[in-house]
Amino acid sequence: MTIDWSALLLVGLVAIGSAAVVVTLFSIGIKLLAVPPADQAVVVGKPRDDETDDVSDPTRPRSATLGGIVFFVLSAIGVLFGVYLIIPALHG
Numbered sequence: 693m694t695i696d697w698s699a700l701l702l703v704g705l706v707a708i709g710s711a712a713v714v715v716t717l718f719s720i721g722i723k724l725l726a727v728p729p730a731d732q733a734v735v736v737g738k739p740r741d742d743e744t745d746d747v748s749d750p751t752r753p754r755s756a757t758l759g760g761i762v763f764f765v766l767s768a769i770g771v772l773f774g775v776y777l778i779i780p781a782l783h784g
Contacts, residue, residue: 721763727756
């Protein structure tokens with residue numbers, strides 16, 4: 693039995709790269725959902741808790757909310773495509 697080292701290296705690099713892309717897309721989505729309203733001043737050192745978090749403010753810009761949702765959908769598509777590639781029954 694021989695190991696195809698170039699194929700193993702290719703699979704490893706693609707796995708690391710795709711994981712980095714999915715994590716980056718998801719984190720950008722989280723960042724966009726954490727955008728505070730435009731009229732709210734940012735106070736450094738202001739204590740925050742989960743009940744008064746900026747994320748739950750309904751006046752967050754719609755473009756930030758839409759962008760966050762788009763990035764979440766893109767990361768989900770990446771995950772689902774990876775699952776499709778891993779499970780042979782899905783692609784014949």
